[in-house]
Amino acid sequence: MTSIPPQSQASTNTPVLIVDDDPSMRAALRQWIRLADFETIEVETTDQAMANLGPDFKGCVVSDVMLDGEDGMTLLRRVSELDSDLPVILITGHGDVPMAVEAMRAGAYDFVEKPFDPDLIAEVVRRACNRRALVLENRALKTQIADSSSLESRLIGNSPAMQALRHQILHFAQTDAAVLITGETGTGKEVIAQALHDFSARKSGPFMAINAAALPETMVEAELFGHEAGAFTGADRQRIGRIEAANGGVLFLDEIVSMPMALQAKLLRVLQERKVDRIGGHKPINVDIRLVSAANVDPREAVASGRLREDLLFRLNAIELTIPPLRERGRDSMLLFDTFLNRFAVQYGMEAPAPSAQDEAFLQTYEWPGNVRELRNAAERFVLNAQVNPQPLEILVTGRRDAVSPIAAGGLKELMDAYERSLIEGALRRHDSKIADVMRELNVPRRTLNEKMARLGLSREKTGGSDVPENS
Ligand SMILES: Nc1ncnc2c1ncn2[C@@H]1O[C@H](COP(=O)(O)OP(=O)(O)OP(=O)(O)O)[C@@H](O)[C@H]1O
Ligand SMILES: [Mg+2]
Numbered sequence: 408m409t410s411i412p413p414q415s416q417a418s419t420n421t422p423v424l425i426v427d428d429d430p431s432m433r434a435a436l437r438q439w440i441r442l443a444d445f446e447t448i449e450v451e452t453t454d455q456a457m458a459n460l461g462p463d464f465k466g467c468v469v470s471d472v473m474l475d476g477e478d479g480m481t482l483l484r485r486v487s488e489l490d491s492d493l494p495v496i497l498i499t500g501h502g503d504v505p506m507a508v509e510a511m512r513a514g515a516y517d518f519v520e521k522p523f524d525p526d527l528i529a530e531v532v533r534r535a536c537n538r539r540a541l542v543l544e545n546r547a548l549k550t551q552i553a554d555s556s557s558l559e560s561r562l563i564g565n566s567p568a569m570q571a572l573r574h575q576i577l578h579f580a581q582t583d584a585a586v587l588i589t590g591e592t593g594t595g596k597e598v599i600a601q602a603l604h605d606f607s608a609r610k611s612g613p614f615m616a617i618n619a620a621a622l623p624e625t626m627v628e629a630e631l632f633g634h635e636a637g638a639f640t641g642a643d644r645q646r647i648g649r650i651e652a653a654n655g656g657v658l659f660l661d662e663i664v665s666m667p668m669a670l671q672a673k674l675l676r677v678l679q680e681r682k683v684d685r686i687g688g689h690k691p692i693n694v695d696i697r698l699v700s701a702a703n704v705d706p707r708e709a710v711a712s713g714r715l716r717e718d719l720l721f722r723l724n725a726i727e728l729t730i731p732p733l734r735e736r737g738r739d740s741m742l743l744f745d746t747f748l749n750r751f752a753v754q755y756g757m758e759a760p761a762p763s764a765q766d767e768a769f770l771q772t773y774e775w776p777g778n779v780r781e782l783r784n785a786a787e788r789f790v791l792n793a794q795v796n797p798q799p800l801e802i803l804v805t806g807r808r809d810a811v812s813p814i815a816a817g818g819l820k821e822l823m824d825a826y827e828r829s830l831i832e833g834a835l836r837r838h839d840s841k842i843a844d845v846m847r848e849l850n851v852p853r854r855t856l857n858e859k860m861a862r863l864g865l866s867r868e869k870t871g872g873s874d875v876p877e878n879s
Contacts, residue, residue, distance in 0.1 A: 638687025
């Protein structure tokens with residue numbers, strides 16, 4: 408039978424900092440504390456003690472009250488200024504009651520009288536270290552909660568896919584492994600790359616983005632690798648490239664598939680060796696970077712068609728995060744639209760207009776080829792137009808005047824039909840008119856689906872092809 412371990416137990420290699428200027432006392436303390444399965448660090452003065460401590464220190468401090476120079480009480484004060492939850496155990500002279508009282512009042516975790524009982528010291532240290540483990544665990548939990556709620560407002564969406572993605576981001580942000588983010592245009596690749604930086608230990612380091620496709624080919628190399636003065640005509644000064652400038656932080660390689668082949672080879676070398684050669688430079692410069700890259704096409708297809716080096720892909724995709732297109736995120740489009748409406752309303756000092764039932768039906772059934780970016784633009788226009796020239800969302804987005812207004816044409820019945828039609832149409836398109844898949848997605852029996860399609864004038868052929876409008 409297994410028993411449930413008590414929560415927050417100090418692990419066996421937890422460090423205990425021993426502060427004592429008497430070598431024989433240090434040796435005795437070391438012996439008893441190590442026997443109790445803790446690691447020990449031994450120092451003689453308060454300054455040396457402070458040099459070994461930080462807010463992340465996992466164990467506790469055991470210090471004699473009497474020390475050369477600053478005494479144990481001063482150490483206690485300095486430690487509580489650093490972290491008031493870091494336990495300090497003081498060793499006092501036998502019968503020195505006033506000192507013991509003062510120590511407890513000043514916030515000592517406990518005190519032990521000399522000559523001490525080895526079992527007692529081991530027991531006090533164990534309790535202090537367990538207490539410390541609990542404090543650190545609670546702190547970590549609190550930052551995690553704060554991080555996840557702030558990530559939720561940046562990467563909006565309640566669909567299972569988005570929830571899982573947020574979870575993965577917070578998890579992988581703690582590592583240095585290379586992440587490749589794939590997803591259609593406007594799905595949030597840059598938002599995720601930035602989050603992987605902002606929620607990581609590198610958050611105070613730079614976030615350097617490079618989009619090779621957006622730079623003229625003649626400039627790309629100098630931009631990435633930098634150059635020495637006089638490296639080529641026009642290079643009158645030394646220049647630090649973006650890879651070097653990302654040192655200590657995150658390098659975000661956007662649209663990797665559009666990177667020229669020659670550049671891919673050079674980049675591969677940087678990633679293999681973690682060194683950059685400035686153009687015209689003589690010695691390579693070490694760089695410490697975390698790599699995040701993005702592709703809006705399937706990277707494996709890009710490898711197959713010779714646009715992306717396979718060895719480069721393997722350096723980039725230790726972790727692969729795939730963002731689903733907006734049309735596959737269920738009601739997220741409503742949530743996103745609502746959030747953007749409110750944000751733009753605040754930004755423009757206007758009232759947030761309420762979408763009509765017809766607008767909501769459109770939100771859920773439109774294909775959103777430009778994904779969140781397109782939806783965000785639509786929300787902005789919706790707010791700006793609301794007072795002077797209110798229009799159905801569908802017209803704002805597609806410009807198709809004819810497609811509109813089942814409401815104008817009739818009422819609830821027409822609206823329901825239109826909604827039902829667009830849902831079925833969307834599902835047929837997504838599944839290449841495979842009826843079995845459509846039945847599964849919409850959760851309707853074949854017969855009901857056939858009847859509805861007949862009534863709404865839908866056929867498999869009619870919806871087979873995609874007539875998605877161009878990205879706005
Ligand atoms: N889940 C989301 N929640 C809130 N805003 C989002 C979300 N996803 C994307 N956005 C917003 O949508 C816009 C497009 O996102 P982003 O630039 O990250 O897309 P992308 O995948 O990099 O697109 P592209 O491939 O075109 O570069 C940005 O304004 C971004 O802030
Ligand atoms: Mg982008």
